[in-house]
Amino acid sequence: MAAPSTHAQAYAKAVAAKRHQLWVGLLLLGVCVLLSGRVAEVSFTKFFDNIGSFTSYISRISHLESGQWVLSDPAEWFWGWKKWLALMGETLLMAYVGTVLGAAGALVLCFLASKNMTDHAWLVFTTRRLLEFSRTVPELVFALIFVVAFSLGPLPGILALAIHTMGALGKLFAEVVENIDMKPVDGVLATGGNWLQKVRFAVLPQVASNFASYALLRFEINVRGAAVLGFVGAGGIGQTLLEVIRKFYYADVSALLVLIIGSVMVIDGLTERVRHRLLGQEDRS
Amino acid sequence: MSAPSPASARTTVLRQRYGAYFQPFYHGRLRALLFALVAMAVFVFGLHRLDVSYGRLVGGLGELAAMVVRMLPPHPGSASLAAVYAYAMLETLAIALLGTLMAAIVAFPLGFLAARNTTFNRVVQFLARRSFDTLRGVDILIWALIWINVVGLGPFAGVLALFMSDLGSFGKLFSEAIEAADDKPVEGVLSTGGSGVSAVRFGILPQLLPVLLSQVLYAFESNTRSASIIGIVGAGGIGLVLSEQIRTLELQQMAFVILLIWATVSLIDYFCSRIRFAVIGLRAL
Numbered sequence: 001m002a003a004p005s006t007h008a009q010a011y012a013k014a015v016a017a018k019r020h021q022l023w024v025g026l027l028l029l030g031v032c033v034l035l036s037g038r039v040a041e042v043s044f045t046k047f048f049d050n051i052g053s054f055t056s057y058i059s060r061i062s063h064l065e066s067g068q069w070v071l072s073d074p075a076e077w078f079w080g081w082k083k084w085l086a087l088m089g090e091t092l093l094m095a096y097v098g099t100v101l102g103a104a105g106a107l108v109l110c111f112l113a114s115k116n117m118t119d120h121a122w123l124v125f126t127t128r129r130l131l132e133f134s135r136t137v138p139e140l141v142f143a144l145i146f147v148v149a150f151s152l153g154p155l156p157g158i159l160a161l162a163i164h165t166m167g168a169l170g171k172l173f174a175e176v177v178e179n180i181d182m183k184p185v186d187g188v189l190a191t192g193g194n195w196l197q198k199v200r201f202a203v204l205p206q207v208a209s210n211f212a213s214y215a216l217l218r219f220e221i222n223v224r225g226a227a228v229l230g231f232v233g234a235g236g237i238g239q240t241l242l243e244v245i246r247k248f249y250y251a252d253v254s255a256l257l258v259l260i261i262g263s264v265m266v267i268d269g270l271t272e273r274v275r276h277r278l279l280g281q282e283d284r285s
Numbered sequence: 286m287s288a289p290s291p292a293s294a295r296t297t298v299l300r301q302r303y304g305a306y307f308q309p310f311y312h313g314r315l316r317a318l319l320f321a322l323v324a325m326a327v328f329v330f331g332l333h334r335l336d337v338s339y340g341r342l343v344g345g346l347g348e349l350a351a352m353v354v355r356m357l358p359p360h361p362g363s364a365s366l367a368a369v370y371a372y373a374m375l376e377t378l379a380i381a382l383l384g385t386l387m388a389a390i391v392a393f394p395l396g397f398l399a400a401r402n403t404t405f406n407r408v409v410q411f412l413a414r415r416s417f418d419t420l421r422g423v424d425i426l427i428w429a430l431i432w433i434n435v436v437g438l439g440p441f442a443g444v445l446a447l448f449m450s451d452l453g454s455f456g457k458l459f460s461e462a463i464e465a466a467d468d469k470p471v472e473g474v475l476s477t478g479g480s481g482v483s484a485v486r487f488g489i490l491p492q493l494l495p496v497l498l499s500q501v502l503y504a505f506e507s508n509t510r511s512a513s514i515i516g517i518v519g520a521g522g523i524g525l526v527l528s529e530q531i532r533t534l535e536l537q538q539m540a541f542v543i544l545l546i547w548a549t550v551s552l553i554d555y556f557c558s559r560i561r562f563a564v565i566g567l568r569a570l
Contacts, residue, residue: 033386036379040440040521047436047445054435090335097331100324136550137543140426140514144531145539149352150345154335228424231518232528235335242518245430261422 061254070251078255084237088263090154091236094229095222098158102165103215106131109166110173111199116185117177128174135167139225143234154235161222161229172214173207180206209278216271216278223267227260352536359540370526370542374549376440377522380515381508384447388455389501391448396459403463403485413456420453425511429520440521447508447515454504462496463489498564502557509553513546 036042062070070077078084111117113127139160146156184202193201230238237260244252300307331337361367397403399413428446436442471488479487516524523542530539 029386032382036382039376039379040383040444042383042441042444043436046441050435050437054432057431057434093327093331093335097328097335097337100328132551133547136510136547138510138514138546140517141527141543141546144517144528145352146345146349148531148534149349150341155337155341155345158335158337224422224424228426231426241427242430245427257423257427261419264422265418 060250087237091226095226098161099219101162105166106169113174114177131170139164152233157229157234213275356536356540360537373523377512380443381512383444385505387448388451392455399460400463417453417456425450429515438519443515443520
């Protein structure tokens, strides 16, 4: 019975080769981790010596100036709610306007970046590199630059969000467009339709719900992003948050965090429901 | 009167069954129009409220164009400065690697707690999920500010900040992946008398590991981007260099650093997708 043993041998050999690969990979990773630990100044003694200040920070932000727990006096905790709600509203509006602008840009560019919609390979290549650049550079970097050019306020923040959104959505949109069924496109072209009619009647009906779903997801991400743009002076609630963190107004820190996390969660829930409905429509058709 | 032809009989049946599709879509059209109007109105209100005026936009764009001209050509300044930037970039990579890895290691067991099919208690599962949501809800820059209070300025605070926000997203992604795992292998292991632990080891893990690895690799790429901005609040990495250059308007050097970030992120992206395909093969396509 030579066959079973050769099978077993072959199996053992294959497994051994895989194991060997795994060990080499882990060894490489280990070396990288050690180097990184050195470069990033990781120090566990510092961590464990100071971990007390993390817990005490958490405890301090959950107590009012009077020493009471924050929930015992919500009115005192959220003393600035009028101002803060207005700032949060401004943040949401920034995210919305930025998303709309970015999605509009992505809608235009995604057709140029799809191989099945554009005849010129160079156009696809250039558009893709442009989109890639807009999403690889972090939006905070754009915000830093735009704050110098457009001066402080929500405008640079909106533009930074819009550019980043354009890059991220443009890529996703183009992927959707490249995966469409081309038969309707052929149909429209066969009846003498032009490029615009092709897009409107053959492509958009296939991709609209996916586009909307991605745009909503991006809106959700942009709400988080808009909340910290204020750190570099680009509008929204971030500036106030940075101020209260730097000035050690502990109870205000937790109030603002609760406000931001709460808003993000509400937006998450709403967009998720709408997205499920949109994608459900897709499945039915 | 002749009997209705078979075709028109079928049309009648279709009409009865799908009457709505034979009517013009006034209702749907009206709703879409209304939705578009509301969306436009919010957009216009946003522009007004956020003080986005034509004049500011045009003035800012002019300023931006002048800045872009002054950025060219990107130049590191001197060889020693180039070395400083390279080290800062290395620090950024180290922060991203350590933060991602630590979060993945800690999130792995917690993911099982937060997954419906492997948790031992519904309350624990619910609490785990909510904790992940909270961790994710706080932006990485805010985590960085909090950790700076604990371990001081420097890259270690950045590692911890990345760890916190990644723990939230990994926890969610991992538990969703565990819930999506096919439970037939688990039944197989249990039916041959395997324990719960071996059901997880031989039933779930083989399905899970490629998915998790791919998620971790994706996260590493996006974390490289995050790690390059946390320096703006003082948590190490190249962000500090960047924000200093913008403040002092060293635009050529700034352009060099932005290109450096872009190239590094693209490189990481390339390597991550290589590793992903090497490990999970073409299944992901």
